Amino acid sequence: MYPSEAKTALLEASVFRHACKLFDTQKRISDDDMRFLLEIARLSPTSFGMQGVRLIVITDPALKAALKPACWNQNQIDSSSHLIILTTRTADLEPYSDWVKARFGDRGLAKAQEEAYNDKYNAFHQERHTPVYEWGARQCYIILGNLMSASAMIGIDSCAIEGFEKNKVEKILALDTQREEVAVLCALGYRTGAQPQKQRLALEMIAEFRA
Ligand SMILES: Cc1cc2nc3c(=O)[nH]c(=O)nc-3n(C[C@H](O)[C@H](O)[C@H](O)COP(=O)(O)O)c2cc1C
Structure with missing residues (x-):
């Protein structure tokens, strides 16, 4: 794709994207599209390359129904095709943990360099x-x-979802919260109606050039 086409595609996607409040329960995201999206997630950067994120992908209607009351009864939860719970490891991200050492180990560096990375991460x-x-x-x-x-x-x-009761969601998902906690949710599917007008500040309000 030429840069100009990529720019148009990305701009159109940014206009198309909105916080969808209700999904069409008759439409399911294909397995192929879900795999594609999860691959995009997998390829996303993490600080120090620590990759402490996990994605729990929920399609089970009973589980969505159980989660809904813990998510401010938002309709995105049970109307979505796929509900993704993004969690982060916790204990594993502590400096000098086995996980941290293993991630630096993945880089195939000399021992001294690997230790330097662990020390830098700690600092x-x-x-x-x-x-x-x-x-x-x-x-x-x-x-x-x-x-x-x-x-x-x-x-x-x-629809990104921060409107949930963290403790309740973790309990319903039976997470071991000594090791893993919920950060944010992402409901995916297909819209039922038209999207609302975008409300955005003018560019000058959010960006400045210092040449
Ligand atoms: C991190 C995050 C959490 C959000 N949580 C919710 C939510 O719980 N429920 C909801 O309806 N919208 C939620 N939103 C959507 C925002 O309200 C919405 O993105 C914002 O109003 C801008 O509208 P737009 O996304 O349609 O352009 C969330 C957005 C973000 C980025």
Whole structure:
């Protein structure tokens, strides 16, 4: 694709994407499209390449129905074709954990370099004081953004969902919250009605050039 065509496609997808409030329950995303979207998620970047994100993909109507009350009774939950729960590992992201060492190990570096990476990762976390859950959740949001953009590129509607009771959702999913916590949800499917007018600030309000 030429850059000009890519720009048009991305712009059109950005206009097409909106927070879809109700999906068509008769339309299911194909397995092929779901695999494509999950591959986009897998290829998304994570800080230090730590890949602590997990995606729980839910199609089971009973599970969606159980989750709905814990998600502010939002209709996206049970009308969606696929509901993705983005979670982050927690204990595994602590400096010098087996997981962290293994991820740096994946790089195939010399031992001294691998140790230097582990020390750098530790120093980074010491300096920021960001709880590992918060830091891991940030990585989930990068994937969330990519998922929504990629979905829009292939005509699939989405809604990011922060409106949920975290503890309840984790309990329903029977997560071991010592190791894994829910960051954000992404409902996917096909819209039922027309999308509302976009409300956005003028570009000058959000961006400035310093030449
Ligand atoms: C991280 C995040 C969480 C959100 N949570 C919800 C939600 O729980 N329920 C909902 O209806 N919309 C939710 N939204 C959608 C926003 O309200 C919506 O994106 C915003 O109003 C802009 O509208 P647009 O996406 O249609 O352009 C969320 C959006 C983001 C980015």
